Amino acid sequence: MATVRRSQAFSAATRITATRTTSRPFSSFRALQSYEDTVQNLRIGKHTRVIYQGFTGRVATGNAKDSLEYGTNIVGGVTPGKEGEHLGLPLLPDLKKAKEQLKPDATAVFVAAPHCGKAIEDAIEAEIPLIVAVAEHIPLHDILRVSSILKTQSKSRLVGANAPGIIAPIGNCRIGFQPLPTFAPGHVGIAAKSGTLSYEAVASVTRAGLGQSLCIGMGGDIVAGTNLVDSLKVFEADPETEGIILIGELGGRAEIDAAEWIKDYKKRVKNPKPIAAILGGIHAPSGRIMGHAGAWTSRGEKGATDKLKILEDVGVTMVDHPEKFGPVMKSLLSQSGRDPSKIIQDAANQKRGYHTSSRRPLAETQRRAREAAQQKRTLVLKPDQGPDVLAPYLSPIEGLSITQDPAPKTGFYLSVTVDRTAREPALATAPTTDPTQFLHRLHRFPYPYTTGPSQSTLSAAISHAQLDAAPPAAHAQTTALLLALSKMYTDKEAITLGASFSITPAGNLLLHAPTLHLQFDDSAPKSANRQQDLVALRRPATEDPSEVEAERDGIVLIRLDPSSPAANIGTLVNGAGLAMNTVDALRLHGGRAANFLDTGGKATSATVKKSFELILRDERVKVIFVNIFGGLTDGGMIAEGVLLAFKEVDMRGVPVVVRIRGTNEEVGQRIIAESGLGLEAFDGFEEAAERVVEIARERA
Structure with missing residues (x-):
């Protein structure tokens, strides 16, 4: 074996003289002072001592064995x-x-969602340096409470929740449920919101021979314990990381925060590490939640297209599909003066190649595929329901009234929402309701979850709305309204409570009911059996019947451009991030998807069959594109599902193009090729997408 470079620690006292399978010490240049300083705890490695919470559970046991x-x-x-x-x-x-x-350095929290918040709090109290929470559907307000605790200490760092976790192929340390055969030791750091997109990126980098130094899955929830900027700080300091990949999506401002950090990084570093990125959700419909709980754009947030441009403007190389990351990173490393051939040789010496393991597919991934319910929605009430729900909180505010009239452009906007960067609730106000100005003039004012907004925060929010000079009654009513909404926000476990208002000639506040936006976290009733009164207000009859039916089967289905016959490609994808990217990439190839469909981790043969039934109800569909990356979903199982659909579903003569990569890809591809059903199978996304678009045009 060739000699490999030696790892450098944060300090000379902890310098490691072993090869690249070394540990990543928890020491630092300076004493820890705040939660932000705990990013160093992400540097896991061979000697990271890991424990499990919920150790004897079935899922934890299988995960620990692997x-x-x-x-x-x-x-x-x-x-x-x-x-x-x-x-x-x-x-x-x-x-x-x-x-x-x-004496653990890290804990893997394999505790069910209803109890996970408390388990994380216990780990913080025990001062475990790294806490990794993988559970889905943890109520948002449980995580907001956890975040408020994290801000008060400087010992523990959280990854997640709803995250695939963190893995250091250098050192063979996995804390989470990443599909191990995809990973290989190397020198590219990856930080991602999306699990499936990150697995595709990992596979591409592995095929390119570069391997990975550290992969951080921040998770797709609204509030994440570790974000893209935290990851960038680790990658900058890590001597094992030569290049960086970021995987983002619509929703929040994590990517914008990352761009600001990168701009500063490139100014202060002579030869910065090259950075490539992808953004899912470029063509996502406005106002829809795209599979992940956090994959939606709230009022005043920039969309995915805006974020892509911002990243490009600071010199990040953007790709349109994760399959391209390997070749792109090779090129970027060379352009930066780094030698990809040496990096490839170094990675190869670790003797762990892509899919060279003789092990059977991870038993845990099969369990998760059978058991995990992936549907992630929020409960949004109709505007006409708002007055009744608000009444208990607004009735004490003397002089405030509600009208069914639309809001004037000269009105004002206020809400209580979540600030994802601050990891706190926030008041959000704007001095206008004019949509041409609103995006630039809405501002958030975060406040502590446990104490509520202070007088200074209230004053700042009201001042930003330019209400300092409002009549005394309206000014007092605005203060009371913000306090009432912040109380309701906590009481009812809301995500956003907002509305436009104006001031009457008599000087009182007037809420415009058609503008009410009342959005609640459905994980609270789903996971913790809380807020059932709000669930009772949902009106499924007013929603798309296919989308409601899909939800019952753990499938996320969203019909796209329902009035456009040009949207004629049905998509069946596993994972929200990959499903978003599939919609985006098809558009780049000249096609248009008729739907977003995420089978999620619950993708079984029966679920695939059901997905075909739902897709074919749309008469516009001329071809179906099955795009599967087998991270947590077995490629052979997906192929069996496709065959089952052909046997039991009336396919209406609609052609099917199948791309299966990842876990058990060879088995899945062989099943499709030997089916005798005329299915078209592809390895690469580009070729598959081009063929799908070609068929759609021919049959239009």
Whole structure:
């Protein structure tokens, strides 16, 4: 084996002299002072001591077995009320004992969503340096409470929730559920909102021979414990990382924050590490939640197209499909004066190639595929329902009234929403309702979740709305309204409560009911059995019947451009990020998708069959594109589902083009090729997309 470069630690005292399978020490140049300083805890490696919370659970047990085989240094775990051994490792009844006896550097929280918030809080109290939470459907307000606690300390760092986790192929340390056969030790750092897009990116980088140094899945929830900027800080300091990949999507401003950081980074560093990125949701319909809980654009936020341009403007190389990351990163490394051939040779010496493992596909991924419900929606009430829901909170405000009249452009806007960057609730106000000015004039004023908005925050929000000079009654009513909405925000576990208002000739506040936007977190009733009164207000009869039916089967379906016959390509994809990217990439190839469909981690043969049924209800569909990357979804299982659909579903003579890559891709491709059903199978996305668009044009 050739000699490889030696890892450099944060300080000379902890310099490591082993090869690239070394640990990543938790030491730092300076004493920790705040949560922001805990980014160093993300630098996991061979000697990171990992424990599990919920250790004896079925999913945790399967995950731990796979991670142990991979080489992760798991030292034990915790299950409340149990003590002894599990998997030949210490099993302890609480985190306090685990901290004292096992001295963990990290904990993998494999606890169900209703209890996960409390489990994370326990880990913070025990001062575990790195906490990785993988559970889906953790209520937003549980995470807001966790975030408020994280801000008060400087010991613990959270990855997630609803995240695939973090993995360091250098050091063979996995904390999460990433599909291991896709990864290889190397020198490209990856930070991603989307799991499936990150797996595609990883596979492309592995095929290119570059491998990965560290991959951080921030998760697709509204509030993430670790964001893109946090990841960039780690990649900058990590001597193992030569190039960086960012995977973003619509919703929030994580990508804009990253662009601002990159702009500064390129000014202060002589030879910055090259950065490439992708953004999902360029062609997502306005106001829709695209699979991930956080994949939607709230009022005043920039869209995915805007964010793409901002990243380009600071010198980030954008790609339109993750399959391209490997070749692009090779080129960027060369242009930056780094030698890709040496990096490739170094990675090859680690002797872990893509799909060279002789292991069977991860049992855990099969369990997750059977068990995980992927549908992620929020509950948005109709404007006419707003007055009744608001009444208990607004009735004490003397002089305030509600009208059914539309809001004038000269009106004002206020809301209580979430600031994803601050990881806190926020008041949001604008001095106009004119849509041509609104985006630039809406401003958020974050406040602590546990205490509510202070008088200074209220004053700043009101001043920004240019209401300082409003009549005294209207000024007092605005203050009372913001306080009432902030209380309702917490009481009812809302995501956004907003409306436009004006001032009457008598000097009182007038809310315009048609502008009411009342959006609540449906994870609270789904996971924790809270807020059931709000669920009762949902009106499924007013929604698209196919979308409602899909939801019952754990499928996310959104019809796109329903009045356009040009939208004639049906899509069936696993993973929200990849599904968004498929819609975007088809548009770049001259086609238009008729739907967004995410089978999610619950993609079984039966789910694929159901997906075909739903897609074919749209008479516009002339061809179906099955685009699967087998990270958590087995390629063979998807292929079986396609065949099942052909046997049991009236396909109406609609052709099907299938692209299967990733876990068990060879099995899936062989099943499709040998089916005798005339299915067209492809390896590469470009070729598959071009063929799909060609068929759509021929049949239009």
